[in-house]
Amino acid sequence: MSEPMIPSPSDAVKPLIRPATRADDNDLAELARDTWSPLHAVHPRAEPPYAPFFDDKYPPEEILVAEVDGRIAGFIRLLGPSHLAANAHVRLIQGLAVAGWSRGRGVARALLRAAMDDARRQGAVRITLRVLGHNAPARALYASEGFGVEGVLPGEFFLDGKYVDDVLMGRTLAP
Template identity: 70%
Template structure:
């Protein structure tokens, strides 16, 4: 498996991966319906995506962005999306993407990384905690998903290791 920056030619494969992995376990947007929106947009830019590739095919991606345009916040990078094909879950794809994200964030001059994860997404929360992320805040009942109120959990970690 390799992790690399996304290229425009990844559009179709990443869009399909995004649709296949959609779940209320991690998504607050409604399930995608045809006609599908493009994967790469002005908000979801190709240069913000890292792709995990196995045997020449994308099996996961991570979106890494500055959390705001403010200069006083320029030392932070935020994960705003991580997806792994269920056929390869548990095989280190997410950890490889996180490792590449730490390297890329440091290369960009970041000293801190943050993310938001839904409170009921126990597998993701365990993964992030094992990677050194700590819960830094909780917005109780922030989202109503399938009739249930779900917390929005804010997590962060330093990039000094």
């Protein structure tokens, strides 16, 4: 039996990063369902009937989409952490997903960098996120892009029969 092919840095692609539109709803909902995993999800797996991806709480304006060869390869959600004026200078990443067929090709990194650029354009000087403690690949990606651990909520979630830490990460956005 042959070894699975591991993408090399030369397999990296330059995805088209663009704002989401309402027309992306079905594709993004399917991607979110297909990428669900206890490695990163704190909610149960979605069951039919499926809810739309966009709703009043999460409109398309908060989503950036990555396309590779005309297909949606991933998305990232970027929003304000609250409705308070006192932290309007901060943006929060709340969701990053990459399709299995495009993993290991630089799509997540491209989305993360685009979100940071978008946050700067919105006037943000900080960006934060939360990641599950056992999600080593995501934590490594964030650390490689300058995010540091700013706090840990030990055993915050009970997932797949285990207590899992909630790791708070953030970084300053230089102009």
